[in-house]
Amino acid sequence: MIIFNSKYLLIILFYPRFTVTLQPQNKTRSFLEETMKIGNIEFGPQPLFLAPMEDVTDIGFRMLCKRFGAAMVYTEFVSAEALVRSIKSTVSKLTISDEERPVGIQIYGRTTEDMVEAAKIVEQAHPDVIDINFGCPVKKVAGKGAGAGMLRNIPLLLDITREVVKAVNVPVTVKTRLGWDCDNLIITDLAEQLQDCGIQALTIHGRTRSQMYTGEADWSLIGAVKNNPRIHIPIIGNGDITTPEEAKLAFDRYGVDAVMIGRATFGRPWIFKEIRDYLDNTGAAPLTVDEKIDLLEEQLRINVERIDEYRGILHTRRHLAASPIFKGIPDFRQTRIAMLRATKVDELTEILKECRERIKSLES
Numbered sequence: 001m002i003i004f005n006s007k008y009l010l011i012i013l014f015y016p017r018f019t020v021t022l023q024p025q026n027k028t029r030s031f032l033e034e035t036m037k038i039g040n041i042e043f044g045p046q047p048l049f050l051a052p053m054e055d056v057t058d059i060g061f062r063m064l065c066k067r068f069g070a071a072m073v074y075t076e077f078v079s080a081e082a083l084v085r086s087i088k089s090t091v092s093k094l095t096i097s098d099e100e101r102p103v104g105i106q107i108y109g110r111t112t113e114d115m116v117e118a119a120k121i122v123e124q125a126h127p128d129v130i131d132i133n134f135g136c137p138v139k140k141v142a143g144k145g146a147g148a149g150m151l152r153n154i155p156l157l158l159d160i161t162r163e164v165v166k167a168v169n170v171p172v173t174v175k176t177r178l179g180w181d182c183d184n185l186i187i188t189d190l191a192e193q194l195q196d197c198g199i200q201a202l203t204i205h206g207r208t209r210s211q212m213y214t215g216e217a218d219w220s221l222i223g224a225v226k227n228n229p230r231i232h233i234p235i236i237g238n239g240d241i242t243t244p245e246e247a248k249l250a251f252d253r254y255g256v257d258a259v260m261i262g263r264a265t266f267g268r269p270w271i272f273k274e275i276r277d278y279l280d281n282t283g284a285a286p287l288t289v290d291e292k293i294d295l296l297e298e299q300l301r302i303n304v305e306r307i308d309e310y311r312g313i314l315h316t317r318r319h320l321a322a323s324p325i326f327k328g329i330p331d332f333r334q335t336r337i338a339m340l341r342a343t344k345v346d347e348l349t350e351i352l353k354e355c356r357e358r359i360k361s362l363e364s
């Protein structure tokens with residue numbers, strides 16, 4: 001059993017290979033019609049966003065994704081309550097770099113006071129966007145009424161949104177789900193209400209809170225919001241995108257303004273290049289095995305330098321465990337176990353060197 005320092009362990013271990021169900025809509029919009037904008041930030045056609053992810057979208061990973069074409073990146077979510085109380089580990093999550101712009105800082109909380117106060121603190125860190133999380137399904141957040149928990153208290157959700165928009169001069173956006181459960185698929189009305197509060201973009205993860213991460217994302221409801229003639233803010237679609245083909249379908253069939261990618265980036269920050277090249281038909285060569293393993297090693301170095309050797313390695317394990325690069329290596333089980341147990345950088349680098357040779361010998 002590998003110990004990950006994360007409450008999302010189960011999600012990762014049981015993350016299946018989802019297939020995206022993309023059902024055609026009657027109305028589709030060509031991406032050429034309009035270039036996506038949030039406030040004054042221009043993204044160009046069919047931009048790809050890196051999803052905010054706790055314990056994943058630290059500054060190092062955000063920069064890697066940016067290098068490969070992520071048009072927008074977000075910090076992991078930041079607790080408004082902890083921020084207001086100046087908890088050091090929370091405040092450190094506000095560190096952003098000019099090189100990763102445009103970047104959004106995401107906050108979550110359960111009272112209007114905390115959220116407004118937190119938004120003002122976040123504004124001092126000069127993000128390009130402040131994103132409000134109304135989608136986190138985990139018990140310790142949603143169970144207390146924050147994140148997706150707000151989907152059961154729409155008046156408070158709207159009050160928070162309205163007051164945060166009023167309190168800051170940065171564009172405010174929201175990320176949420178389809179509703180609390182399948183009997184409460186409120187996203188179509190909610191999108192209009194949020195727009196009326198003054199948000200400048202809405203990200204929709206095509207699941208309900210009850211679904212957590214199970215089942216398949218329902219893109220038809222995301223498309224219904226996008227194709228609602230009363231909606232004029234950009235709609236960012238999210239959920240189960242793992243391949244260039246799926247991203248293209250999401251744009252073509254649902255007309256979303258941007259596609260946000262989460263779990264498929266684990267151990268694969270180059271996914272943005274793969275999708276970008278496909279969407280733009282660049283014909284560019286894919287990354288080589290050496291380039292990909294170099295990147296995983298770079299990520300390891302960044303994490304070790306940023307944290308320390310042991311915790312830096314722990315932080316990288318999620319990516320090593322999920323990276324598609326090791327798929328197909330015969331008799332890989334023992335090596336995989338060793339890779340996910342290593343506690344020293346030298347040890348891990350040796351294992352990665354062995355993997356590199358084995359993958360290359362497979363290809364030749």
Ligand SMILES: Cc1cc2nc3c(=O)[nH]c(=O)nc-3n(C[C@H](O)[C@H](O)[C@H](O)COP(=O)(O)O)c2cc1C
Pocket residue numbers: 008011051052053054055056075076077106133135136175205238239240241260261262263264
């Ligand atoms: C490990 C992990 C951490 C996450 N943390 C956040 C978060 O901090 N804020 C947020 O809005 N969503 C968070 N999410 C949800 C993702 O942003 C995204 O909505 C979800 O994974 C669906 O997209 P995907 O199918 O492309 O992964 C997290 C998801 C995972 C797997």
